[in-house]
Amino acid sequence: MAFETTSTKSLVVLFGILAAGAALFMALVVFPGSNLIRETVTAEGTILNSSNGQCVVETPDEIPKTVKDCDMPEGSKVTVKFQKGMYEATIVSQP
Secondary structure, eight states, X not given: OGGGGSOHHHHHHHHHHHHHHXXXXXXXXXXXXXXXXXXXXXXXXXXXXXXXXEEEEEOTXXXXXXXXXXXXXXXXXXXXEEETTOSEEEEEEOO
16 A cells, blocks of 8 residues: 555644544534624614613614613613624613
8 A cells, every 4th residue: 555655653644634624624614704703783772671780772683682881771772782693782872
């Protein structure tokens, strides 16, 4: 065979390179890079609950958003910024 004259060290390096390449390929196929970077969304919402320095804001995507360091009263209209599909947000402005 062709590998009879190849050293064991060279075969280990070749196997390592092939394994790393296969792992990288599988990582990109299973977890596409586009899922790692989410779109930032800015939307208006209403504060549903405010307690202990946190507020829960209702947004158009129907996922309640948690805002830390919030002392606004319930029913207040706010503009929040959040990652698409996530539940944490920050208040951008108060109309």
